[in-house]
Amino acid sequence: MKVPRFQMQRIYSDGSKEEPKIYKIRDIQTDWRMGRRGFLLTSAIGTGVLSSCATTTIPPQTPQNERTGSCTEEINAHTGIVQSVRFSPDGRLLASGSSDNTIKLWEMPAGKLLKTLEAGKSIINSVCFSPDGKLLASGFSDSIKLWEISTGKLITTLKRNWSAVKSVCFSPDNKYIASGLTDNTIKLWEVPTEKLIITDTLARRTNFEKWEVPPGNLIYTLEGHSKTVNSVCFSPDGKLLASGSDDNSIKLWEMPAGKLFKTLKKHKYDVYSVCFSPDSMQLASGSLDDTIKLWDIPSGKLIKTLKGQSERINSVCFSADGKLIASGSDNNIIEVWELPTGKLLLSLKGNSNYNYIKSVDFSPDGRFLVSGFRDYTIKLWEMPSGKFITCLFDPAALERGKKANQYTVTNEYGQVITFTMPCGSPLPPGAICTCDCVPGTLYVAPPKSRTSTFCTCDKICTCVPIK
Amino acid sequence: METDNLLRQIFSIPLDENKYLIYAPLKGIAFIGNVSLVNSIFEQCRSSGALWKTENLDFLHQLNFFLPEPFPVDEYKQSGTQYDAVILFLTNQCNLRCSYCYASSGEYPRKTMSWEIARDAIDYVMESVRLHNAPVMTLGFHGGGEPTLNWNILTRSVDYARCLADKNRVPLQVSGSFNGYWSRKILKYILNNFTELSLSFDGLPEVQNLQRPAMGNKESYPRVAETLHALDGADFPYGIRMTITNDTVDRLAESVAFICDNFHPQKIQVEPAFAEGRAIENHSLIKDIRVFIDQFMRAYSIAEKQKVTLFYSGARLNALTTRFCLAACRAFVVTTEGDVTTCFETYGREHPAGPRFFVGTYTGNGGFEINTEKRQKHFSRTVDEIPFCQNCYCKWHCAGDCEIKTTAASGDGFQPSRCLINQELIKYLILDKIKQNGGLLWVNHHQ
The missing domain is CATH 2.130.10.10 (YVTN repeat-like/Quinoprotein amine dehydrogenase)
Incomplete structure (x- = not known):
């Protein structure tokens, strides 16, 4: 095996003329089987310097299959089995x-x-x-x-x-x-x-x-x-x-x-x-x-x-x-x-x-x-x-730093069921937003129209219509 | 001098094209940068006094990144060997027939430690404890067999050590490494007389039964699981040691999940099978270490969610040490036949490396004769003395790894068979820490 040489030293390569950059790992794919070359290529790296992780895109909602109970990740009841x-x-x-x-x-x-x-x-x-x-x-x-x-x-x-x-x-x-x-x-x-x-x-x-x-x-x-x-x-x-x-x-x-x-x-x-x-x-x-x-x-x-x-x-x-x-x-x-x-x-x-x-x-x-x-x-x-x-x-x-929102829907039996989605998810028509983006803070806002609405998560969760 | 020291403390680990993991282990700081950043840091380290500021990297100065840290000091260099733990290898017999057993336990003619050797070993260490005012004495049981199969000597040793400890007003810890394949009587005794344990257990029932069958090829899982449940029920502190073979490496994460779900160990140690004993004839060695690394990281994530410490001895991210093992410093390890060894793996005279690590022997006259020069040679093995390790970012985490696993049969030359595993796991553990801490930077606040 080659003698390890990882001590800090000058590197001579094409990248040496760029500006110094620190990379952020947004999402590390836990496929540890990837080699060094592949390791970061498929993870979402954003070049930025001490940038925050805020994103304005709405994450895709996991479709709920009638025969498969797929909850969106991290919508947990407990922190153990x-x-x-x-x-x-x-x-x-x-x-x-x-x-x-x-x-x-x-x-x-x-x-x-x-x-x-x-x-x-x-x-x-x-x-x-x-x-x-x-x-x-x-x-x-x-x-x-x-x-x-x-x-x-x-x-x-x-x-x-x-x-x-x-x-x-x-x-x-x-x-x-x-x-x-x-x-x-x-x-x-x-x-x-x-x-x-x-x-x-x-x-x-x-x-x-x-x-x-x-x-x-x-x-x-x-x-x-x-x-x-x-x-x-x-x-x-x-x-x-x-x-x-x-x-x-x-x-x-x-x-x-x-x-x-x-x-x-x-x-x-x-x-x-x-x-x-x-x-x-x-x-x-x-x-x-x-x-x-x-x-x-x-x-x-x-x-x-x-x-x-x-x-x-x-x-x-x-x-x-x-x-x-x-x-x-x-x-x-x-x-x-x-x-x-x-x-x-x-x-x-x-x-x-x-x-x-x-x-x-x-x-x-x-x-x-x-x-x-x-x-x-x-x-x-x-x-x-x-x-x-x-x-x-x-x-x-929820893991520290993560947020979720909730809405309620009345089913055909007349029963009110609470659903939970990651912050920013679109809501179905008729849903009443009961966002709890900041744990302990609850803001109930009726939808302004019967069309779809979505919840944003900032300091206070509000429901606004999609244009 | 300071510049050299600083450069020896910061490492750049290639990740991908134009991306490097920059890691300062003594500061516990890690982040990912491009080539230009690596070179800038290199220049800053070399420039004596002049602060080089870039707006984007102020935070490095705020973290005192460019101030050298003192290297880890070997606390034993000054004091020398001072025993405060006596480890007895009670027998070479075992009621299991593990497929990877390094001692091929049960295959050799029966040997058991005599009461005289056990008693005199305890006396020897108690004398050292008194001489050096050690705060605590430890009695431990280990070896190439199941210690409970020499029950008489085990219980007498515990009673005797307790009696001596009481007389000398020294707290006593009683521990050991066992297989957990116990009767009720043994279980009750252990619960009432031991302070902690390490149990060898390989996880999923089918894995445990495959790799650690009882004699007669019976299933060992039910009884060992019962032991573990009993320990959990009593809130008894114990760790689990899992051995991973080529047959089951792809189920490592599943096994760890199983353990975390069903039992309550304080920690789980995961080790790949090593080329000794039955592991050789059964081809237990893992062929593709990338599978092991992948599975380990999955298992790590699972265990972390359940708040269980999972570790592998060659990749201890939270450890900063110059020594992998304290066997030559504090533990007086005595084999079944009364040889004093500096290695936990040299179970007896049948071990091919035994003569290299045996540094003393029982004289039969109530004492032990120690070859101090030979002991000193083992005692002096710190990572600073291993040229191979000097430029490696793992050096203070694996400290040159286990001596018996990394030296040639002749004792000459360094053969780092586990280096790649150690490097990859340390790297992935650091990356995982960066991810957990927001994705930009990791600062280990424990250091």
Whole structure:
């Protein structure tokens, strides 16, 4: 190899007679495979000296394909992988848990961010609303936390050992929380009750606590699986608890006794997700073996195996009417199946390149399907058409210095949906600009005409008509 | 003198036609300029005293670009070797059969470190710690095998070192390099008795299982993943070391993404397989290093988004050092058979380079005999002593790279097999920094 000679020295070449220039890298293409010659040729270099990066051109808008959920880059809900998404029982809220250590609550279907719950340094693996919609349980890499929805207040932390919590689920009667753990067990916890408790009275002031947390509220531990328990789910009638594990099996436990009822062993590899049908008569399971299996309850008999293009099924869920099953997979595909035929109805894709779906959930009214992705996005789809609607957006998840704008559109159901685009994007007719170019600054300006308008981003975002 | 110093601190790296990356590592300043700018900077460096001002380049003067910085000083030159870490190679046995294992672990007749060697090595270093008032003592486990397979000696060493450290009121750090293929019992012990760890793990399950199978060609991923989850659950600080082979280099970024998504290491070290042991017979060496560079930069971007430190030992952009390795300065490294070595890779007497790096041996009488002259020779290896490196912009980042990887089998001559990787990665990392900082200029505020 040649001896390196990079020390500063005079260079004799044709370029030596020009004026000295500093080059700016506007956009470095991350194709590191290019050689030195090609490296900068395809990146947008502007010659300029300490020039700013302002541009007056409107960047091209990514077309939104009904069957491909392509959000414009950086329109993210989180700054980490979206591990779990769950609608509230009334469908008005969505909770999302992420590896960015936050849980976010979104108003649905508008997609407006309501609250961010900071969870410390732990990854959130699972979120679940209580049946009465008042509490949110979140499973972390080291504990379970319970939050009060109305205030966003942390009520209690359940922690008994160092095992990571992979899945949490409330019982239908609101009394228990089941958790699946990496120590191969399932733990059942008592849910705090809502009760005004006087905690102390000092100097004419009485302090109240709204939630009574029972001491030692671990009820019992279910042992039987030989590997990590990835998913737990109560049947809607409350009689059974299903658990899916890395030991390739599903176990059904009688509730609340905690007695093992049945073991289902047809999957070839790890079971990542289990979900009961609304009538408690069927169980769906998703697995590393790329299949979804439907089981008859309580016989445990395998009814059907569904196999599409998906690889490694991370999440399965039933629609509220029990007529559809959705699955999210590692190869970036959401598949929606019709029941009882098992016919594949829809195949929905996210953005490509190292993307996968960790969690899917139907809205209680069956009109929407939500999906949490590895690329930090949460995508909303219309059901049963499969039309892609929008990505949920949190301005705090934008990279520093980036800007975005938002507008709302009223859909055919009369629901107001919020869309987010990079600053300067054109808006469709009828859209109302709710720009938030500078995070924290909101300016609402109705369009001056029914023709297209676009948002500019300066210090204050305004909507002006295109001439 | 000052002019010469300044010229030795600023580098111009060709990028493309008429474009150069101008980089001053000691100042931590980098930008891209044309030939004319390079020549102007050269003239300014050579002109003593006279300030040459161009309206467009005032900012360079504001940054004190033309004031020379003192060169990095080797802090050990004055003090000499002062041990505060004892590293024990406990065994040559392993419960994995990694395809690229430099020690071909498990293929040689079983050797384990005796209690006497371990104990006396700990005593030796504690004595040094007391003599030099070192603020902390480190006990570490390494070598060409899985240290937990010599469990008895491992636990006794930890207990003994802790006891000595308590008696002498010196804080003790306990660490090591392991494969993570552990039972519950081992895991619990490690969590309760160690302060940090390095775990060798290659990422995606199929990559881990392919490159690091357990004995009997079983899959190692499930158990190692369980270990990692347990460490995460306990918020235990650990780093991951990934080895990249020709078979899986095109999945490096995917593996890093997988690690970042599923686990919580503090850092990930990525190293290409080196030509030793099983790596030779299994053709593990990467054939096209451009693929490695491309994948590394993708992985770097992924890890950075997830706030995980990803690094490769030959391209440490934030390091300014004259030494690649501290094995000859602070770490008393003892092999299974009781040889004292200045290289972590010379696992035992079977290693062809062993005799070159062994500088002492256990005498059996409770002590070690050290060849101080031989040790001094290794100790003196700093980047300033390597002529090949003098005009390279990487010199203070890779510091001449790993000695065993860059010297010929005979010990003579410098054979920089990783130089191109080091240069390319440092260059791309700098360009990435410029891009992240607005696209015009990078100033490293850590320096």
